[in-house]
Amino acid sequence: MKSEYQKELQDLQAKNLYRKLRVLEDHEGTHAAFEGRDLLLFCSNDYLGLSRHPRVVRAAQKALKVHGVGAGAARLISGTTSAHAALEKKLVETKGKESALVFAAGFLANLGILTAFAGEEDVIIMDKLCHASLVDGARLSKAELRVFPHKNYKKCEDLLRGSRNARRRILVTETVFSMDGDLANLKELVRLKKKYDALFVVDDAHGTGVLGKHGRGATEEGNLSKQIDIIMGTLSKALGGLGGFVAADKVLTEHLVNFARPFIFATALPPILCEAAREALCVIEEEPFLRKKLWANIHEVHLGLTELGFLIPTPESAILPIMVGDEGKAMELFNKLLAQGIFIPAVRYPTVPKGKARLRVTVSTAHTKEDIQKLIRGFKNLRR
C-alpha cells in the first residue's frame, strides 16, 4: 500500500507539483537563514511586520505570565477567557458589527461558517477563486455549490436567480483574492445579495489591516460592513499572529456557538494570541504610518518590476502576482531567485488552476529600501 502513496508522490514530481518543507533558521520576518545562507523573503502575509512589533510582542509576553501557553479546552468548556472576550470586543469596534467570535484558525472559521449556515436544501454561490477553506466548508455543508467565473457578477446573478427555490442562498466572496491580489466588487455583491435575499459572507483575510482609511479592512468604507451579513477574517496575516474571527449580528454569532463544529470541537485559541491580536488592532489604529509605508513599498516594488517588463496589474493589495503559467517554468524561476538569496515560492496547482503557476510576491512594511533593490536586481538577472 505504501508504494501506492509513493507513486502518487512520484507523479507529482513528474508534473512539477511536488511540495516540500524548507526549514528556515534565524527567522527575522523579512530575512532568514537557509542552508547556511541569508535569504530575503518576499512571501509572508505579515504585511505590517506586526509579528515582531515591540508592542505586540510585549502584549503576548504579559499575557503569557497570566494565562500560560494554552487555553486548555474548547471555548464552550473552560477555553473562553477574559482575553477572548476583550479581543471580541475590539473586533466589534474594528469591524462595525454587533458581535464577534474568535476561532482557533481562519481555516476553521470558514469551515464553521459554511457548515453552520448552509445545509442540504441550500445553495452556496461562490467566486471561482475563493480559498480552499471556503470550498471545503461548502463541500462539508452538503449544500449545492455553484461557482461563478472570477468576478463575473452577471453569471453570479444568473446563479442567484436560478436558486430562488432553494431554502437559502449563501453568497460567498473574498475581499482581496489571496493568489491574485485583486479586489471583489463588494457594492455590486451587496446589490445582488439584497435583490435575491441571500446571506452574504465575505472573507477579509487579506484586507484586514491593509485596506480602509483606518486599516479596518475592505468593508470599512461606504457603510459596507452594515450591509454584509458575515465578515470573516484572520489574525494570521496583517495582525501577525494566528487565529480566525467572524463579525456579524448577535443572532448569527450565537448560531455559530451552537452549530459550528470547528468552533465547538476544537481547543480555543491560546489567550496569548488573543492579547497579541488585540494589541495588533490597536497598533493598526494608532500607527497609521505603518500602512502608509506598506503602500509606499508596494508601489516601489510594482514600479521596479513593471519597468523590467514583468506584467503585474496595478496593485490593489500587498499581493503582487507574477504570472508564469507553466509549473516547470515557475519552479525554474523560483530556483534562480533562490540561488540569488531571494525566497518567493512558486504557487502552483491546486492552490491555483493548472497552467496558471505564478510567483506570488508579497510586500511588507518591514521591507527596507535595500531589500526592495535586491528584489529588483534579482528579477533583472532573470531577464538575462
Ligand SMILES: Cc1ncc(COP(=O)(O)O)c(C=O)c1O
Ligand atoms: C482568503 C483566506 N481565507 C482563509 C485563510 C485561512 O486562514 P488561516 O491561515 O488563518 O487559517 C487563508 C489563509 O491562507 C486565506 O488566504
